[in-house]
Amino acid sequence: MTDPNVPRSRRSQPSGPKRLTRRAALTAIGATLAGGAIAGRLGTAALSGTVRSAFGQRADSRPSRAVLTAETDTTVTPPDTTLMNEHGLLIRLLLCYDQALHSLDGDPGTAVTVIHETAELVHDVIENFHEALEEGYVFPPLLAARQHVATIDTLLLQHARGRLVTQMLLADATTAKLHDTSVRSRVVDSVKAFVRMYEPHEAREDTVVFPAYRASRTSEQLQSDGEAFDQLATEAFGPTPLSTVVAQVANIERSLGIANLGQFTVAAVAPVAVPPTQ
Amino acid sequence: MYLSQVNTAVLVGNRELPLYIFLPDDRRQVTCMSLCAASWPPVYARGQKIAAGGGAKASLLRSDRDPTGGRVVTYNGWPLYTYRDDTQPGKAEGQGVDLDGGYWYLLRPNGTPVVPNGLPAPNTTSPTTTNANNT
Numbered sequence: 458m459t460d461p462n463v464p465r466s467r468r469s470q471p472s473g474p475k476r477l478t479r480r481a482a483l484t485a486i487g488a489t490l491a492g493g494a495i496a497g498r499l500g501t502a503a504l505s506g507t508v509r510s511a512f513g514q515r516a517d518s519r520p521s522r523a524v525l526t527a528e529t530d531t532t533v534t535p536p537d538t539t540l541m542n543e544h545g546l547l548i549r550l551l552l553c554y555d556q557a558l559h560s561l562d563g564d565p566g567t568a569v570t571v572i573h574e575t576a577e578l579v580h581d582v583i584e585n586f587h588e589a590l591e592e593g594y595v596f597p598p599l600l601a602a603r604q605h606v607a608t609i610d611t612l613l614l615q616h617a618r619g620r621l622v623t624q625m626l627l628a629d630a631t632t633a634k635l636h637d638t639s640v641r642s643r644v645v646d647s648v649k650a651f652v653r654m655y656e657p658h659e660a661r662e663d664t665v666v667f668p669a670y671r672a673s674r675t676s677e678q679l680q681s682d683g684e685a686f687d688q689l690a691t692e693a694f695g696p697t698p699l700s701t702v703v704a705q706v707a708n709i710e711r712s713l714g715i716a717n718l719g720q721f722t723v724a725a726v727a728p729v730a731v732p733p734t735q
Numbered sequence: 736m737y738l739s740q741v742n743t744a745v746l747v748g749n750r751e752l753p754l755y756i757f758l759p760d761d762r763r764q765v766t767c768m769s770l771c772a773a774s775w776p777p778v779y780a781r782g783q784k785i786a787a788g789g790g791a792k793a794s795l796l797r798s799d800r801d802p803t804g805g806r807v808v809t810y811n812g813w814p815l816y817t818y819r820d821d822t823q824p825g826k827a828e829g830q831g832v833d834l835d836g837g838y839w840y841l842l843r844p845n846g847t848p849v850v851p852n853g854l855p856a857p858n859t860t861s862p863t864t865t866n867a868n869n870t
Contacts, residue, residue, distance in 0.1 A: 589770040689769070693770075
């Protein structure tokens with residue numbers, strides 16, 4: 458998820474491959490999705506808006522050059538960068554879960570609220586959106602090429618199990634229900650298991666699956682996927698999707714007292730002499 | 736969840752993977768599109784085998800127009816979907832899941848969804864005959 462309407466200079470930049478240029482047509486969107494049915498819908502919407510209506514003011518800001526520089530002026534964030542931005546959101550949500558468990562005894566009201574709000578964001582942003590991008594765009598081309606099949610099967614199963622945990626948390630993470638010690642234990646154990654599962658899950662995706670996905674796609678396919686990701690995010694979360702969701706996560710962090718990044722800095726330790734190697 | 740834990744015969748499709756209905760479809764129309772269909776690929780009316788241990792009724796099979804293109808197989812009026820996260824025959828990871836705006840259920844050969852206790856059931860006022868879009 459990226460913010461299509463945020464100036465590109467403010468977006469994260471991939472360190473490796475050059476950024477992609479945006480083309481008007483999205484004919485390849487959805488090619489990997491089931492039955493190609495999604496392609497028609499997205500393709501039509503994007504084609505009708507081309508660069509301007511779908512992605513805001515950028516081309517309009519320099520009207521005299523817009524036509525000549527349409528391709529080079531309107532870049533798309535690479536789709537794997539978008540996915541990793543969303544993984545950053547997930548890491549912050551996992552941190553909220555973890556901190557909520559620590560607060561459960563001292564401030565149960567806040568903790569329960571946080572678990573519920575975090576589960577809602579996980580459901581809406583991670584499970585309904587981010588994982589759907591993976592399941593619709595990232596995994597199918599790799600499976601078709603018989604790459605990382607066992608890993609992807611495991612990732613899919615973890616998606617499914619995670620969704621059931623979230624569903625349970627949304628049902629059970631209430632102040633009234635957590636008075637029942639068995640429900641409380643189930644919620645605590647499930648949150649711990651969820652965090653434990655998703656840390657290696659996303660690390661494996663970032664280091665194995667996403668690089669393989671990127672390597673498996675042509676530049677045109679990556680361009681189309683990036684276009685689609687931007688458009689779907691805008692449709693789902695508004696014109697600045699990443700900023701919108703980050704703000705929601707930050708609100709949860711504030712309620713837990715973990716909004717200050719500096720508080721996570723390790724204390725200074727005295728230098729220790731390292732014995733010379735033989 | 737293993738299909739054997741469901742305690743009833745349910746519809747399965749190719750590769751013996753289970754088929755699901757989407758509650759918001761309400762036996763009326765295909766409503767799972769775009770990213771929803773990325774996780775829940777519809778069963779399109781081409782080359783798909785529908786079976787339920789021999790109990791599936793051909794008379795309940797129809798198809799419904801997918802607003803994004805093509806025709807989706809319906810059973811007793813319910814558009815049918817697979818779940819991307821089902822990767823092994825005999826398992827139904829999507830049963831009772833609340834995702835993409837509604838609940839997902841397995842379907843019995845008689846055309847009724849398998850609704851776990853405590854989860855919302857289909858609207859009982861849904862049409863008992865297939866709608867005009869079904870063919």
